C-alpha cells in the first residue's frame with residue numbers, strides 16, 4: 222500500500238462495456254475498440270476550466286467489454302474482486318457499465334464491498350461517447366468528481382447530474398434513466414461542482430462494519446440458482462412448483478401484489494412452505510414501483526409470512542435479488558442468512 226493519503230492517489234476508471242463505449246456495426250451497436258483514446262478525446266471537449274479541475278485518473282479497459290444485458294453474477298464477482306484489489310492504490314473507482322443491468326451490478330457491488338472507506342461510482346450513458354448529444358461526457362465527468370470525494374464511502378450511481386445510492390437504484394426510463402424510489406439523492410451537480418449530501422451517505426454508519434465480503438458466486442449461483450418470479454392473476458401452484466422443486470434452485474425472489482399480498486390459495490402457499498422447509502431462501506418485494514411490503518398486514522399476505530417468505534420491505538428487486546445471491550454464497554446457516562436478509566447491511570432497506 223502507498224504511504225500517501227488516499228486522496229493523493231488517482232481515481233481508477235474501469236471500462237467494462239455498455240453503450241457508452243459502443244460503435245455502430247453492421248449488427249447494431251456493439252463494444253468498440255480503442256476506448257481510452259476516445260475517452261480522452263471526449264473529455265478534451267470539456268470547457269478548459271472543467272477539464273483542468275478533473276481529478277487525476279487512470280483508465281483500465283476490460284479485455285472483453287460486454288453489453289450489460291449479458292452480465293451474470295460471475296461478472297459481478299469478477300468486478301467486485303478487481304475493485305477490491307485496486308482500491309488501496311486509488312482514491313476511488315469509477316465503473317463505466319451498460320445501463321441495462323447497471324442497477325444489478327451496483328447492488329451486488331454494495332454487498333460485496335461492505336465496509337468501503339472510499340467511493341465506488343458506477344455510470345454509463347444512454348448514447349455512445351462519440352454520438353452527437355451523448356450524455357457520456359457529462360456522466361463520466363460527474364462520476365470522476367464524486368469518486369474523488371473521501372466522504373463518499375459506498376457504491377453510488379452517477380447519472381444525469383445526480384448521485385444515487387447504488388443499492389437503491391433502478392433503471393426507469395430513457396430520459397431520467399435512474400432513480401432511487403425510496404431514498405433521497407446522495408448528491409448532485411451544481412454548476413461545475415459535484416455536491417455531496419454527506420449526511421445521507423453511509424459514512425457515519427459504516428464504522429465497525431466488516432471489510433469486504435468477496436463471496437464465491439461460482440457454480441449454480443452464477444447461473445440462475447436464485448429465481449425471480451413475478452405473480453400474475455391466475456398463477457397456479459404447479460407453475461410455482463415447476464420453478465421451486467428443482468434442486469438447482471436455492472432461493473427465489475417473489476414479486477407480489479401491493480403491500481405484500483398473494484392469492485389465498487392453499488396449494489400455492491403450500492408450495493412456498495415446502496420450498497422454505499427444504500432450506501430454500503424465499504423473499505418478497507412488491508410489484509408496485511413505490512411502497513414496500515409488510516407481510517401479514519392483510520389476510521392475503523398472512524400466507525406468505527406463514528410460508529416463511531422473508532419481507533423485502535422497500536428493497537428494490539435488484540437489491541433483494543443480489544442480496545439473496547450474496548447470502549446464499551456465504552458459509553452461513555439458514556437462521557443467520559434470514560437474519561442478515563432482514564437487517565440493513567449497506568442502506569438497502
Ligand code: ASP
Nearest residue numbers: 239240288289319320321
Ligand atoms: N444494452 C446496453 C447495455 O446495457 C444499454 C446501455 O448501455 O445503455 O450494455
